Amino acid sequence: MVRSKVLLMTLVAVMLVAATFVLAEPQQAPAAGQQPAAGGGANQAPPAIREIKPGFYVVTGIGGNTSVRVTNDGVAIVDTKNLGEQNYNALMAQIRSVTQQPVRYAFITHVHQDHSGNTASFKAAGTQVIAHEGLAENLKTYTSAAGKPDVPSITYARDHVVRLGNVAVEAHHYAAGHTGGDTIVYFPDVKIVAMGDEMVWPQAPNSDYPNGGSMMGWVRSLNEVQKLDFDTVIPGHGNPMTRDQFLQFKTKLEVFVDRSITVARRNVPRAQMFYDIVQTDLGGWNITMPDTRLASFYNEMRTEAQRLRALPDGQ
Numbered sequence: 201m202v203r204s205k206v207l208l209m210t211l212v213a214v215m216l217v218a219a220t221f222v223l224a225e226p227q228q229a230p231a232a233g234q235q236p237a238a239g240g241g242a243n244q245a246p247p248a249i250r251e252i253k254p255g256f257y258v259v260t261g262i263g264g265n266t267s268v269r270v271t272n273d274g275v276a277i278v279d280t281k282n283l284g285e286q287n288y289n290a291l292m293a294q295i296r297s298v299t300q301q302p303v304r305y306a307f308i309t310h311v312h313q314d315h316s317g318n319t320a321s322f323k324a325a326g327t328q329v330i331a332h333e334g335l336a337e338n339l340k341t342y343t344s345a346a347g348k349p350d351v352p353s354i355t356y357a358r359d360h361v362v363r364l365g366n367v368a369v370e371a372h373h374y375a376a377g378h379t380g381g382d383t384i385v386y387f388p389d390v391k392i393v394a395m396g397d398e399m400v401w402p403q404a405p406n407s408d409y410p411n412g413g414s415m416m417g418w419v420r421s422l423n424e425v426q427k428l429d430f431d432t433v434i435p436g437h438g439n440p441m442t443r444d445q446f447l448q449f450k451t452k453l454e455v456f457v458d459r460s461i462t463v464a465r466r467n468v469p470r471a472q473m474f475y476d477i478v479q480t481d482l483g484g485w486n487i488t489m490p491d492t493r494l495a496s497f498y499n500e501m502r503t504e505a506q507r508l509r510a511l512p513d514g515q
């Protein structure tokens with residue numbers, strides 16, 4: 201009985217992998233988070249710039265999305281693409297196609313090199329590079345096939361706001377999610393939030409536990425993002441999203457985490473965990489984890505299950 205159930209679940213899993221592949225194919229590239237051990241960087245599509253709203257652009261290709269906020273008092277960007285001088289030059293050529301203003305600030309959403317790759321080149325050009333202190337911590341051990349990204353110019357603990365004339369740009373770290381050094385960048389005047397790999401669309405979430413990621417923290421972070429007044433999300437990879445799509449992703453993540461905690465409460469062995477977490481109704485999600493992450497994920501869910509068990513009934 202148990203054996204046939206495992207076989208059935210395996211079959212379902214295989215079918216889901218196939219379905220996910222078909223779904224993912226039209227995307228320009230797999231999300232970097234799918235290969236985070238190598239630091240991402242699978243996206244080698246040529247760069248292109250696209251206006252999202254007046255004064256706000258996204259450069260796609262050669263790594264994660266780069267958001268570009270252009271004002272008469274300079275430019276602020278989010279993320280710097282795959283590590284390499286050629287990639288830096290290609291990104292700058294796209295930015296220069298829409299403005300000659302200096303890039304005064306570059307925010308880095310997390311340590312993976314397809315987002316943090318060209319910190320050194322921006323610093324050398326006089327840009328202040330800003331990241332969460334968790335990213336600096338990650339950099340003590342993080343490296344990638346493309347090399348090791350440079351440390352940011354400055355780090356912050358919770359919030360950091362810069363101004364380009366009258367335009368504010370806000371960096372927030374609400375909780376560990378995709379990594380322990382995640383930054384959310386909010387542009388209040390244009391109601392846009394750039395989320396790095398805390399949002400990949402339409403792929404499943406991918407928490408890099410060895411770099412401090414946390415599924416529990418991810419849910420808390422999205423709860424805080426939801427409080428911001430925005431109508432557009434720039435994900436780490438993929439097309440800009442609506443607020444409604446953000447909410448769909450958040451709901452699915454909450455369902456996934458709730459089910460994971462429920463499975464953990466049943467004391468299932470670690471190796472059985474992903475057979476027991478139902479994902480068939482989560483729009484193509486088929487989350488699994490290598491051993492390097494599974495132990496941390498399992499412990500996190502077990503800890504939460506124990507915390508809930510200690511509460512009075514009905515909590």
Ligand SMILES: [Zn+2]
Nearest residue numbers: 232233312397
């Ligand atoms: Zn990433």
